[in-house]
Amino acid sequence: MRTLEQESRQASDQALQEFAIIQQQSLIDRKAVAAPNVARLPLLDLAELFETVFGNEKPAPKQPPLVELSARVPYSATYGWIDSYHPGRWDCESDLVFMSPIIQVGPSIGEWDGTVVYVSLPGVPAATYLVVGNFSGYDTTMHMNGPWGNVTAYTAATTDIGTVIALTNVTQGLYFSMSCKGTGLGYLESVQLFSM
Numbered sequence: 001m002r003t004l005e006q007e008s009r010q011a012s013d014q015a016l017q018e019f020a021i022i023q024q025q026s027l028i029d030r031k032a033v034a035a036p037n038v039a040r041l042p043l044l045d046l047a048e049l050f051e052t053v054f055g056n057e058k059p060a061p062k063q064p065p066l067v068e069l070s071a072r073v074p075y076s077a078t079y080g081w082i083d084s085y086h087p088g089r090w091d092c093e094s095d096l097v098f099m100s101p102i103i104q105v106g107p108s109i110g111e112w113d114g115t116v117v118y119v120s121l122p123g124v125p126a127a128t129y130l131v132v133g134n135f136s137g138y139d140t141t142m143h144m145n146g147p148w149g150n151v152t153a154y155t156a157a158t159t160d161i162g163t164v165i166a167l168t169n170v171t172q173g174l175y176f177s178m179s180c181k182g183t184g185l186g187y188l189e190s191v192q193l194f195s196m
Helices: 004-031 043-054
Strands: 067-069 080-085 089-091 096-099 116-121 127-137 140-146 149-155 162-170 174-182 186-195
Touching: 043 162, 067 080, 096 174, 116 186, 127 140, 127 149, 127 174, 140 162, 140 186, 162 174, 174 186
Parallel strands: none
Antiparallel strands: 067 186, 080 116, 089 096, 096 186, 116 174, 127 162, 127 186, 140 149, 140 174, 149 162
16 A cells, blocks of 8 residues: 555656656757758958949959858957857857847846957958958847947848948957847857958
8 A cells, every 4th residue: 555655756757757858848949959051151242232322432342251150260360350248149050140139138338138249350460451240140230339330230030141331440469259149149250350
């Protein structure tokens, strides 16, 4: 004959087993979510965007970037690195930084949450550069803040190619940040620096 204590223990053990199964299934379901395919503009299309934004002020870049940094290659021994505050996910497999949008969480201007990517290029020689951020995201506005001020670009859907660009004269290294706003995650594919 079973006691009340034995029945209670058996029910508790069964509940724990069921909970463990649910947790395992939840992790399997979460792990199965694939990262989006984020493309970038080909160099010819980037040249067209450059001329649209800057006119004929300078010729568009025709050479590969001087430096390119991404989730998979965040560091260049010669030029610098990218780092992040609060990345949604730093995914080397898909070569994307998942960026949570910046949201205000309190009444003060400094009370916010979200992802900020910091780009530090202390080894860049003095020259003029085109700075490019390649990204995508659902209803995402990418902000790139640096010596040029704040520039933005928008993607309505994750399948859209987003490119935010700025032109800057560097005298002693280059430091800037990137963040996004919108209703969904932003996906940073890469940061590129083209010599002009």
